[in-house]
Amino acid sequence: GPSVVRGGDSSDASRLVETVVSRQLSAVPTSPFEGQKPGTSGLRKKTSVFMQPGYLENFIQGLFDSLPPEELRGATLVVSGDGRYYNSAAIHIICKMAAARGVARVWVGRDGLLSTPAASCVIREREGGVACGGILLTASHNPGGPENDFGIKYNVRNGGPALESLTDAVYKRTLELTEYTICAGIPDVDLSREGRYVFCEAAGAAPFFEIQVIDPTEDYVKLMSSLFDFDAIRSLLARPDMSFVFDAMHGVAGPYARAIFAEILGVPQDALLNCEPSEDFNGGHPDPNLTYAAALATLMGLNGQTPDEPPVIGAAADGDADRNMIVGRRFFVTPSDSVAVIAAHADALPWLSRAGGLKALARSMPTSGALDRVASQLGLPLFETPTGWKYFGNLMDSHLLGGQNLSPLLCGEESFGTGSPH
Known part of the structure; x- marks a missing residue:
């Protein structure tokens, strides 16, 4: 259908593009693929595997089917990645499937880019944390390109990785699929231009779906400046x-x-x-x-x-x-010493001072005991976790799980990952 552009130039986030499209849903027959079981950091495979017809679609359908229907209906979802090969094409597919599932709005970083920390920030902070979660397209530190790796993971409302209970449910669902649903009438949008791309069934009608291309650094820079x-x-x-x-x-x-x-x-x-x-x-x-x-x-x-x-x-x-x-x-x-040095000098961080100082430290099992020495010196509890950021997330949210409030918590693991519940 025709598109109408209102307000703003090509670099103006206030730019609005309204397109009249059919809301009709297509149920596409499919059959299960082997091995769509997410690991500690989502599902990672060769790019060529993800590019097989229906492979990405099956995993997204399995994810959407495993989430409560009311969680997605009318919701805002973050969808972006690290820019590796197949990133933009995957974003367009996911947006069309999100529209079919009743998602009202998808936030995408300009050029399809959001770092993993920034995606968590957008989920937690943008518009007061209204997003229900985020789909991140990344294989982290693995090489990219047609012959290398692609990946996908889901972060929940708290900005952290989905727990095994959800990823196990997704995998189980992918083994049962006979079709996936997509709103094929929605066209690909220009991810290089910030603005709102809204889709209506008739000119001037209320939109049933929106893709908003946002500045990928804005929310993250604002958060960092407060920390x-x-x-x-x-x-x-x-x-x-x-x-x-x-x-x-x-x-x-x-x-x-x-x-x-x-x-x-x-x-x-x-x-x-x-x-x-x-x-x-x-x-x-x-x-x-x-x-x-x-x-x-x-x-x-x-x-x-x-x-x-x-x-x-x-x-x-x-x-x-x-x-x-x-x-x-x-x-x-070393990664082990890096997190220990940060913890030893964490009182220099303004946000920690405002929050009353560190309450706990945590490290993954393969990380050395340098952080333990710091915890002992500072009189703080030290937690050792399996490898995987979701386990740090459990500690950050322990007060929501019936445990003590451990925030602010500083955590790190053996491959230079460091974080906190800011």
């Missing part, structure tokens, strides 16, 4: 004896690095490396460690090959920006 003292950090980075470099590894962290490090904190653009997101991470492996972040390691003098004086501090993020390696000049910090 950290940006003025103090800006002053530190401006000192003549301080220098900093960040490697986004061609993942989704790039736009966030520019928004925070460059625009707010004044870091020179040439200190922000590989900040253009790429569908195949520019042929690299977006895992921040000394092997795959070799360029940063060389620049920081961590492999003995740096001809010049290295920067004082460096950092790198993985594909979906929920792992962060932080290193010093000629000084490597």
